[in-house]
Amino acid sequence: MTDDRKEQGLVIDRAEQALYKTYNRFPVVFDRGEGVFLYDLEGNEYLDFGAGIAVMALGYSDPEYNLEVQEQLGKLMHISNLFYNQPAADAGERLLKASRMEKVFFTNSGTEAIEGALKIAKRYAYNRDGRGGHEIIAMRHSFHGRSLGALSVTGNDHYQEPFAPLLPGVKFAEFNNLDSVKALVNNNTCAVLMETIQGEGGIYPASEEFLKGVRALCDDHDMLLILDEIQCGMGRSGFWFAWQEYGVRPDVMTVAKALGNGVPVGAFLACGKAAHAMKPGDHGTTYGGNPFVCRAADTVLRLFEERHILDHVNLVGAYLWEKLEEFAGRHDCVTVHRGKGLIQGLEFDRPVGDIVKRALLEEKLVLISAGANVIRFVPPLVITQDHVDLMLEKLEASL
Numbered sequence: 315m316t317d318d319r320k321e322q323g324l325v326i327d328r329a330e331q332a333l334y335k336t337y338n339r340f341p342v343v344f345d346r347g348e349g350v351f352l353y354d355l356e357g358n359e360y361l362d363f364g365a366g367i368a369v370m371a372l373g374y375s376d377p378e379y380n381l382e383v384q385e386q387l388g389k390l391m392h393i394s395n396l397f398y399n400q401p402a403a404d405a406g407e408r409l410l411k412a413s414r415m416e417k418v419f420f421t422n423s424g425t426e427a428i429e430g431a432l433k434i435a436k437r438y439a440y441n442r443d444g445r446g447g448h449e450i451i452a453m454r455h456s457f458h459g460r461s462l463g464a465l466s467v468t469g470n471d472h473y474q475e476p477f478a479p480l481l482p483g484v485k486f487a488e489f490n491n492l493d494s495v496k497a498l499v500n501n502n503t504c505a506v507l508m509e510t511i512q513g514e515g516g517i518y519p520a521s522e523e524f525l526k527g528v529r530a531l532c533d534d535h536d537m538l539l540i541l542d543e544i545q546c547g548m549g550r551s552g553f554w555f556a557w558q559e560y561g562v563r564p565d566v567m568t569v570a571k572a573l574g575n576g577v578p579v580g581a582f583l584a585c586g587k588a589a590h591a592m593k594p595g596d597h598g599t600t601y602g603g604n605p606f607v608c609r610a611a612d613t614v615l616r617l618f619e620e621r622h623i624l625d626h627v628n629l630v631g632a633y634l635w636e637k638l639e640e641f642a643g644r645h646d647c648v649t650v651h652r653g654k655g656l657i658q659g660l661e662f663d664r665p666v667g668d669i670v671k672r673a674l675l676e677e678k679l680v681l682i683s684a685g686a687n688v689i690r691f692v693p694p695l696v697i698t699q700d701h702v703d704l705m706l707e708k709l710e711a712s713l
């Protein structure tokens with residue numbers, strides 16, 4: 315055994331001893347990243363089509379991004395929300411410009427963005443009715459995070475059951491089935507929450523009819539439409555936010571993952587009647603929106619604009635689509651191909667765990683699954699057609 319391999323094994327042993335075991339991790343220790351490649355402690359190079367779960371949109375070690383966050387690190391990291399800071403104003407303005415929303419609140423994670431969005435919905439309905447007791451409609455097979463509020467609206471019994479009782483007043487409809495949503499609406503309903511493209515659930519885009527129908531339903535019943543763009547937002551669909559393709563606008567939306575390109579930052583945004591529902595004192599965070607994370611978010615948003623990332627996603631996304639269509643045509647075990655831009659999924663007629671593992675350990679290709687039977691492709695948004703070709707060679711060899 316080489317020394318490097320021994321060292322890698324040692325790190326794994328120490329991590330298993332120290333870290334609370336809520337994950338079954340793959341036996342690889344990543345040490346550094348460069349562009350769309352990762353390197354383990356043994357020096358092996360991996361092509362990354364997972365991007366740290368749709369986070370590393372600009373890839374690893376982008377020089378311009380690194381320079382900005384390093385400069386901020388040397389200047390000011392944190393001061394609390396009792397004071398103002400310039401990066402928060404900068405990042406906030408850019409995010410509003412990209413989304414055409416009106417107000418933004420920065421959080422530390424996706425799940426916290428969901429918590430804030432749920433609080434807006436409850437507060438809005440409380441202001442309207444002068445009482446509590448409101449209900450939220452969420453979708454089956456959704457994923458919104460692991461904190462208790464977000465878990466309450468995550469339509470997955472397996473995740474929920476051990477932690478019950480959860481938030482009361484949550485009902486689950488079937489994604490892309492407007493009648494199933496209508497059937498759950500009553501005088502107490504304050505919001506409908508869904509991902510514009512379901513991510514963890516297996517890469518299911520909302521149909522246009524469904525999203526427009528839910529928007530109209532929310533308008534008719536004075537309910538808020540909350541769209542979770544944590545995974546499908548930030549350019550991944552080929553639009554800044556996936557809902558922009560549909561010609562609807564949510565009242566509240568959540569963002570995280572790619573927003574900080576690795577620095578933990580999320581946000582919830584609101585507009586129209588939702589923009590002023592919460593008042594000073596209703597919500598807060600110690601870290602959220604500090605100058606360090608906001609400088610990172612501001613830089614990500616600026617680099618997206620300067621480098622025309624959306625155009626790039628549309629080009630490479632179309633190429634990936636074509637190549638995965640060909641792949642699906644060659645292999646009977648692939649049953650469906652879904653997605654948009656650089657959030658695509660291949661559904662297999664069997665669990666994909668073995669393929670994902672072989673891809674990683676033998677072909678040095680980082681892939682992630684979405685549910686048991688779907689391989690999801692959420693690479694850094696800066697991948698090129700050559701990377702797509704290389705990925706397909708490695709995927710082929712992993713079958």
Ligand SMILES: *Cc1c(COP(=O)(O)O)cnc(C)c1O
Pocket residue numbers: 423424425426428457458459460509513514542543544545546570571
């Ligand atoms: C990842 C994810 C979340 C949770 O984000 P965390 O940062 O892990 O808390 C919520 N919603 C969607 C759609 C996600 O993909």
